[in-house]
Amino acid sequence: MHLSIAINFLLCVTTFFQPGNAMNADRINQCPSLSPRDYIPKDVKDVRIDDIKVFGGLGDSVMAGFGMMGKRNGGYSIKDLLEYRGKNYAIGGDPAVNSLAGFTRRYQPLLKGYSTGQRFIDRCLDGPCTIKNYRPQVDHLNAAISGAIAKDLQSQLDYLIPEMKQFPGVEFENDWKLINIQIGSNDQCGLCTPHADDTTVEAYAYYVEEAIERIRSTVPNTIVNLIGNWHVSGLLALSDANPSYCKFGNKKTINLNPRSECPCLQSKSETEAMDLITTKFNIKLAEIAKKYEAKSDSFAVVFQPANLNLTSLPISAFSTLDCFHPSLLCHEYFAKLFWNSMFMPNSQKPDQYNYDKDLKIYCPIDDDRIVGV
Ligand SMILES: *[C@@H]1O[C@H](CO)[C@@H](O)[C@H](O)[C@H]1NC(C)=O
Numbered sequence: 001m002h003l004s005i006a007i008n009f010l011l012c013v014t015t016f017f018q019p020g021n022a023m024n025a026d027r028i029n030q031c032p033s034l035s036p037r038d039y040i041p042k043d044v045k046d047v048r049i050d051d052i053k054v055f056g057g058l059g060d061s062v063m064a065g066f067g068m069m070g071k072r073n074g075g076y077s078i079k080d081l082l083e084y085r086g087k088n089y090a091i092g093g094d095p096a097v098n099s100l101a102g103f104t105r106r107y108q109p110l111l112k113g114y115s116t117g118q119r120f121i122d123r124c125l126d127g128p129c130t131i132k133n134y135r136p137q138v139d140h141l142n143a144a145i146s147g148a149i150a151k152d153l154q155s156q157l158d159y160l161i162p163e164m165k166q167f168p169g170v171e172f173e174n175d176w177k178l179i180n181i182q183i184g185s186n187d188q189c190g191l192c193t194p195h196a197d198d199t200t201v202e203a204y205a206y207y208v209e210e211a212i213e214r215i216r217s218t219v220p221n222t223i224v225n226l227i228g229n230w231h232v233s234g235l236l237a238l239s240d241a242n243p244s245y246c247k248f249g250n251k252k253t254i255n256l257n258p259r260s261e262c263p264c265l266q267s268k269s270e271t272e273a274m275d276l277i278t279t280k281f282n283i284k285l286a287e288i289a290k291k292y293e294a295k296s297d298s299f300a301v302v303f304q305p306a307n308l309n310l311t312s313l314p315i316s317a318f319s320t321l322d323c324f325h326p327s328l329l330c331h332e333y334f335a336k337l338f339w340n341s342m343f344m345p346n347s348q349k350p351d352q353y354n355y356d357k358d359l360k361i362y363c364p365i366d367d368d369r370i371v372g373v
Contacts, residue, residue, distance in 0.1 A: 023363045024360035024361060024362055024363060025360060025361050025363055026360060026361070027361070028098075028102065028103045028106045028361055029106060030363075031106065031361070031363030031364070032363060033107075034048065034049075034050050034107060034364065034365070034366055035366050036050075040174075040176075041176075042297065043297045044221075044223060044296070044297055044298055044299060044300045044371050045297075045300070045369060045371050045372045046369060047176050047223065047369060047370055047371065048107075048364070048366075048368065048369060048370070049103075049104055049107045049108070049364050049368070049370065050107035050108045051108070051176045052104055052108055052111065052176050052177070052178045052223075052370075053108060053110065053111060053112060053170070053171075053175035053176055053177070054111070054112050054113045054141065054164065054167070054170050054175050054176070054177040054178070055090075055091050055100075055101045055104065055111060055112070055113040055114050055141060055177070055178055055179075055180070056091070056113055056141040056142075056143070056160055056164060056177060056178070056179035056180065057088075057090055057091035057115070057141065057142040057143060057144050057179070057180045057181075058143050058144060058153055058156045058157070058160065058179065058180070058181045058182075058183065058211065059090075059144040059148065059180075059181060059182045059183050060144060060145070060146060060147065060148045060149075060182070060183055060184075060185055060186055061083070061121075061144075061146035061147065061148075061185075061325060062088070062089075062144075062182060062185065062325065062326060063088055063090060063091070063142065063144030063180070063182055064083040064085055064088065064121075064142070064144040064145065064146050065083050065084035065085050065086070065087050065088035065092060065115075065118075065331065066081075066082070066083045066084075066121055066146045066325050067081070067082070067083075067319040067321040067322060067324075067325040068084045068087060068088075068319060068325065068326060068327050068328045068330075068331055069082070069084055069087075069319075069327075069328060070319050070320030070321050070327060071248075071320045071321055079120075080321060081120065081121045081321075082118050082119065082120060082121065083118060083119055083120070083121050083146060084118045084328075085115035085116070085117065085118060085119065085138055085139055085142055086114075086115055086116040086117045086118065086138070087099070087328055087331060088115070088142070088144075088331055089326075089331040089332070089333075089334035089335040089338065090180040090182065090225075090227070090334075090335075090338070091113070091114050091115055091140075091141070091142045091180055092114065092115060092331070093105075093114025093115055093116050093140075094116060094117070097332070098331075098332040098335040098336060098361075099114075099331070099332075099335045100178075100180065100225075100335060100338060100339055100342075101113075101114035102114075102335070103335065103339050103361065104178070107364070110169070112140075112141070112167055112168075112169050112170050113140055113141030113142075113164070113167065113170070113177075114140060114141075114142075115138060115139050115140045115141075115142035116137075116138060116140065117137075117138045118138065119135045119138045119139070121146050122134075122145065122146070123145070123146050123147040124145055124147070124152075124155075125147070128152060128154075128155040129145045129148075129152065129155045129156070129159075130155065130158070131158070131159055133145065134159050134163075136163065140163075140167075141160060141163060141164055141167065143156035143157070143159045143160040143163075144156065147186060148183065148186060149183070149186045149187045149190055149195065149198060149199055149204075149207075150183050150184065150187055150199075150203070150204045150207035150208050150211075151198045151203070151207045153181070153183060153207060153208070153210070153211035154207075154210070154211065154214070156211075157211060157214055157215070160179075161218055161219060164177075164219070172219075172220070173220055173221075174220070174221065175221060176221045176222075176223070177219060177221060177222045177223070178222075178223050178225055178370075179215060179219070179222055179223070179224050179225065180224075180225045180227065181208070181211070181212075181224060181225070181226050181227065182226075182227040182228075182229075182306075183208065184204065184228075184229035184278070184281050185229065185230075185232055185262075186199075187199040187204050187277075187281065188229065188231075188232055188262070188264070188274050188277060188278045188281070189232065189261070189262035189263060189264050189265075189274065191264055191270070191273060191274050191277055192262075192263040192264040192266070192270050192274070193263060199277075200277075201277060201280040201281060201284060204281050204284065205281075205284035205285075205287075205288065208226075208284070208285065208288060209288050212224055212226075212288060212292065212301060215299075216292070216295070216296075216299045220298055221298050221299075222298075222299055223299075223300050223301070223302060223370055223371060224292070224299075224300070224301040224302070225302055225304065225338075225342065226285055226288070226289050226301055226302065226303045226304070227303075227304045227306055227338060228281075228282045228285055228286075228303065228304060228305045228306035228307065229278050229281050229282055229285075229306060230278075230306050230307060230308040230310055231274075231275050231278050231279075231307070231310070232258075232262055232265075232274075232278075232310070232324075233264075233265065233271045233274060233275050234308070234309060234310030234311045235258060235310040235311070235313075235318060235323070235324065236258055236259075236265050236271070237311055238310065238311055238313065238315055238318070238323075239257070239258050239315070239318065239323035239324070241315075242315040242323070245315050245318075245320060245323060246318075246319075246320055246321070246322060246323040256321060256322035256324065257322055257323055257324070258322070258323055258324045260322075261322055261324040261325075262274075262324070282305065282306075282307065285303055286303050286305070288301065288303075289301040289302060289303035290303075293371075293372070294372075300371040300372075302342065302370060302371055303346075304338050304341040304342065304349070305341070305349050305350070305351070306337075306338070306353075307350075307351060307352045307353065308337075308352075308353045308355075309352055309353065309354050309355070312354040312355040313330065313333075313355045314329075314355070314357075316329055317329050317330035317333065317355070318330065333355070333357075333359065336359045336360070336361050337353060337359065339361060339362060340359075340361070340362040342370060343362050343364055343368050343370075
């Protein structure tokens with residue numbers, strides 16, 4: 001009896017409290033705190049997660065959290081086209097939601113910039129977005145716009161940079177910032193639209209790098225967290241296998257589905273061409289991150305590969321609104337996946353992810369840095 005208690009105790013100790021060894025948790029608040037440091041790092045390679053004071057986001061409907069709660073009011077009206085910005089996997093800041101911002105707040109309670117709540121979609125179909133397309137009380141420093149391609153990152157920066165400069169509590173010159181960028185789903189599908197010229201591999205890489213270079217030259221003390229692309233084609237088999245999941249009633253005024261959201265999904269040859277381009281986009285992103293790895297003491301780009309096998313996800317990981325956009329379940333899974341990836345050496349980041357419903361959250365330790373791991 002005593003012996004078994006002692007053994008159990010020892011097992012607990014060795015499982016959870018090995019000095020210097022990291023643990024994983026189901027909830028971020030189960031993770032131990034970091035030991036405070038009495039200085040603010042001067043070198044980007046020394047920045048820990050608790051040094052990050054400001055979050056920013058650039059991207060498309062995924063970063064905007066579009067559609068993640070599905071058909072809320074029956075899904076029959078235009079009013080259902082909502083962006084749940086406060087719950088998106090990267091910069092969502094609603095209470096208790098799993099997101100990179102939520103996890104970071106566990107270590108830096110004064111974090112600024114995360115988005116909150118929800119708002120109506122604004123796709124800026126008549127041209128580049130302007131400041132008028134934003135709702136600063138919801139978006140905060142999440143400059144993502146649904147439907148955006150890499151070319152639109154410039155107009156997103158036209159919002160983000162001035163907004164960050166005047167954001168209450170942000171010391172623009174000194175605070176360490178993490179700007180999350182995920183762009184490319186619409187560039188993939190762009191191949192089969194009238195903007196095909198703006199979504200070639202070369203154009204895509206040019207626009208992404210142009211945005212990163214503008215951040216480097218105008219936003220001091222920044223780490224860009226560049227998140228890769230998944231092959232959107234992977235969800236077609238899943239949605240075709242679950243035809244009732246996104247079905248609308250007779251009263252429908254909207255009718256969205258993967259083929260309407262991404263025209264390249266309408267034929268096999270176009271889908272294959274799209275998959276090829278996506279693989280090349282990801283190679284370019286890794287090259288851009290590498291180029292900026294050691295460029296200065298106050299700026300770096302880190303890359304999180306995102307080659308998810310979408311077919312391995314349950315259909316409930318997608319929105320009932322269109323069987324295309326990630327649901328809350330999927331956003332919370334992405335949050336854990338990309339958080340864990342941030343603390344993994346590049347060489348250990350998986351080439352492909354298959355869904356793991358029990359994925360745990362990595363608990364950072366004092367020695368973990370964000371850059372150069
Ligand atoms: C992707 O997931 C599906 C469903 O789990 C599986 O059948 C398929 O083998 C996976 N693909 C790869 C390349 O692992």
